Amino acid sequence: MPTTTAVRELPHPAREEIRLEAVLHALADPVRLRIVTELSTHGEGEDNGATCSQVELPVSASTATHHFRVLREAGVINQCYRGTAKINCLRRTDLDTRFPGLLDAVLHAAAS
Amino acid sequence: MPTTTAVRELPHPAREEIRLEAVLHALADPVRLRIVTELSTHGEGEDNGATCSQVELPVSASTATHHFRVLREAGVINQCYRGTAKINCLRRTDLDTRFPGLLDAVLHAAAS
Numbered sequence: 001m002p003t004t005t006a007v008r009e010l011p012h013p014a015r016e017e018i019r020l021e022a023v024l025h026a027l028a029d030p031v032r033l034r035i036v037t038e039l040s041t042h043g044e045g046e047d048n049g050a051t052c053s054q055v056e057l058p059v060s061a062s063t064a065t066h067h068f069r070v071l072r073e074a075g076v077i078n079q080c081y082r083g084t085a086k087i088n089c090l091r092r093t094d095l096d097t098r099f100p101g102l103l104d105a106v107l108h109a110a111a112s
Numbered sequence: 113m114p115t116t117t118a119v120r121e122l123p124h125p126a127r128e129e130i131r132l133e134a135v136l137h138a139l140a141d142p143v144r145l146r147i148v149t150e151l152s153t154h155g156e157g158e159d160n161g162a163t164c165s166q167v168e169l170p171v172s173a174s175t176a177t178h179h180f181r182v183l184r185e186a187g188v189i190n191q192c193y194r195g196t197a198k199i200n201c202l203r204r205t206d207l208d209t210r211f212p213g214l215l216d217a218v219l220h221a222a223a224s
Binding site: 020021022024025027028029030033098099100101102104105106108109110 | 132133134136137139140141142145210211212213214216217218220221222224
């Protein structure tokens with residue numbers, strides 16, 4: 001008999017609720033830029049995401065959790081639970097639709 | 113006989129000192145986005161710039177001064193004195209060289 005799992009969903013802004021100022025603020029930090037750069041190498045969708053611990057960061061786990069949360073609340077990343085781990089994905093399609101060219105320009109600048 | 117004028121110069125980062133995080137932070141504010149959007153309609157160079165009071169903002173003069181300073185210190189705008197007025201110009205060439213496509217993407221997003 002299958003067991004039922006309580007799905008814990010984290011709050012995310014809908015695409016049309018994503019605000020430019022919030023996205024720019026979320027990206028205006030070297031640790032968060034590193035997270036976004038790392039996630040940009042993964043595809044979209046839960047199956048392609050990365051757990052928080054898969055993204056190597058020079059900060060404590062609790063600080064990393066904070067940075068992932070800022071990115072999620074701004075609409076830059078999607079976070080969902082798989083068991084106890086959070087899977088993180090860049091919201092590339094949403095961002096490219098809302099703010100064409102912005103994410104690519106930031107990723108390019110961060111890499112240079 | 114010509115009078116000599118003491119030139120007051122304000123500190124600006126050189127082009128190669130402009131940091132992505134600082135630019136994103138400077139742009140992550142609705143008042144500063146409004147300043148940048150307004151200055152984007154002017155050409156570069158002192159003769160094409162706008163005084164602080166020419167940019168209509170919904171804040172006090174001292175708050176406006178603060179926002180212009182954040183933009184200058186991040187390398188987003190150039191400020192120079194003409195008499196007692198500060199002339200503000202967008203550092204479009206410097207920004208486009210350092211971070212190709214970023215300013216246009218932000219201006220486009222801010223206008224939409």
